[in-house]
Amino acid sequence: MSPVTAAGYPAKIKVRKEEKNMKNWKKAAAMTVSAAMILSLTMTAWAEEKSEDLKKVTVILDYVPNTNHTGMYVALDKGYYEEEGLDVEIIEPTDGATATLVAQQKGTFGISYQEDVTIALTSADPLPIKAIATVIQHNTSGFVSLADSGIESPADFEDKVYAGWGGPGESAVLEACMTQAGADFSKLSMVISDGTGFEALGKSCDVMWFFEAWDNVIADMNGCELNYMELRQLDERLDYYTPVIITSDAVIESDPEMVAAFLRATERGYQDAVADPDASAEILSAHAPDYDLEMLKRSQEYLADKFMEDTQVWGQMKDEVWDNYSSFLQEYGVIQETIPASECYTNEFLPQ
Numbered sequence: 001m002s003p004v005t006a007a008g009y010p011a012k013i014k015v016r017k018e019e020k021n022m023k024n025w026k027k028a029a030a031m032t033v034s035a036a037m038i039l040s041l042t043m044t045a046w047a048e049e050k051s052e053d054l055k056k057v058t059v060i061l062d063y064v065p066n067t068n069h070t071g072m073y074v075a076l077d078k079g080y081y082e083e084e085g086l087d088v089e090i091i092e093p094t095d096g097a098t099a100t101l102v103a104q105q106k107g108t109f110g111i112s113y114q115e116d117v118t119i120a121l122t123s124a125d126p127l128p129i130k131a132i133a134t135v136i137q138h139n140t141s142g143f144v145s146l147a148d149s150g151i152e153s154p155a156d157f158e159d160k161v162y163a164g165w166g167g168p169g170e171s172a173v174l175e176a177c178m179t180q181a182g183a184d185f186s187k188l189s190m191v192i193s194d195g196t197g198f199e200a201l202g203k204s205c206d207v208m209w210f211f212e213a214w215d216n217v218i219a220d221m222n223g224c225e226l227n228y229m230e231l232r233q234l235d236e237r238l239d240y241y242t243p244v245i246i247t248s249d250a251v252i253e254s255d256p257e258m259v260a261a262f263l264r265a266t267e268r269g270y271q272d273a274v275a276d277p278d279a280s281a282e283i284l285s286a287h288a289p290d291y292d293l294e295m296l297k298r299s300q301e302y303l304a305d306k307f308m309e310d311t312q313v314w315g316q317m318k319d320e321v322w323d324n325y326s327s328f329l330q331e332y333g334v335i336q337e338t339i340p341a342s343e344c345y346t347n348e349f350l351p352q
Contacts, residue, residue, distance in 0.1 A: 057087065071266060080269055090287075099246065103120075109247050113242045115240065119168055128249040130346060132246065135307070140211060143231070158183050158187040160188060160207055198222065263315065273304065274308060323340075
């Protein structure tokens, strides 16, 4: 006789039932896998077809991702660019200055500065670029020294060491501010920063140029007290646009609708950064995970009030700001002649 199971059924019958159940399970599993593969292939094909329908756009940053750029990452993550028919990729500059890369059409858009744009347009071989939006309405940078250093204004810069990045307009700004304060610019020593930020102050240098939304926040979080000398308070002509979004003349001429679509989506991203800086900082953190999240949130909180300060239209620029800074650069020999503001920027693609 066949052995009997605890349930009273012959063991052979139970085995046959288990074999049948196993076969049914394997069949069902195979069907599930096949369905999943079909769905995956369908979704992949749909995604590829959708991607082909989107216009590819590359944005070259001025540096590594930071809170100046958050609005673009928000627009990217929330699908604002896709809604405008754009497949946007944001990259860091790798083989040259952003303005040059954009002029060569190695990138559709770029992040630059009013200084760089003005110099590029007045050089012996002008670059065919134009600013199409400013990210921040006012210059949020200035000189810093340690709070207990006794260096409280450019009048105190004589016989001190300044550490900077060696930009073409840097010495002009220092000379102007020192001269206006009655100090002798020739008595200031200038060196290239070693990249240690606030930690260099009081050691390898006495004065640095900081951006309030970034460098000042980092210093404060590390307990470093600073004297901060805001540039736009030292000379109104130094209240220039930094950073700005640029593109090439060729892109403007060939696809103005795409330029407008890009700025519509970008503007939505920056509006979100203004409305909810913490959530926007978290989105940026996903793209720049090496930064401390609390630092990003504090930086974004500061910039939330700066993106649209004194304006009702994000990104809008004014002739007087371009003209004032162009005149400043010409006065101090950075450029040979001034250039009309209309040749440097346009507001025509901004959402109104």
